[in-house]
Amino acid sequence: MPRVWVRVVFAAGAGLGSLAVCSGAIAVIVLLFIASIDFGWIGSSLNPVLFWAGVLAAVMVGWASLSLPPRALGAGGGHLTKSTLLSGLGFCAFVFGAFLTQAMPPFLAPLLPVMGLVATPAIGSLVAVRGEGQIEARLLRATQLTGIAIYCASVLAYWTVIGEPTFALLVPLIVAACSWPVLPGIVVLLRSD
Secondary structure (H helix, E strand, O other): OOHHHHHHHHHHHHHHHHHHHHHHHHHHHHHHHHHHOOOOOOOOOOOHHHHHHHHHHHHHHHHHHOOHHHHHOOOOOHHHHHHHHHHHHHHHHHHHHHHHOOOOOOOOOOHHHHHHHHHHHHHHHHHHHHOOOOOOHHHHHHHHHHHHHHHHHHHHHHHHHOOOOHHHHHHHHHHHHOHHHHHHHHHHHHHOO
């Protein structure tokens, strides 16, 4: 197997690992929130100090995992920090948009969260490779087109499952999550030429 494909698999795996850790961090925060609710008849709720310590730990681990794809792309120092910070803001846009979906009309609900989910690896990958100079037009164009295609596919997937059972609403998130391994892999592949 040529060396470039090993780097592509490594970058895609880093993106997939980052997605898994960030998803786990969200799940931990939701479970901590549920544990902190005082139901009265069940028993006492979680101590607020433990709740906030758990939330802080989950956020820190999730944020640190966002540095995996840029690290696999060879970023280091200041570019790694910039890439991780901007990726974190993109992931925060996803989480914020997920809460906003409750207030939006069902037809427009997926636009912001899916955009944040697709933008997170796109921004992280492009900022990570910018550390070596200007981004090549070919690399920028390919990353943007792939990100837009995945975004459009996930929005169309949402519009096809609208009105279906609740678990069907995970389909557009799964489609958008495909960008986490795909975009870093594309960046590595195009940079190797």
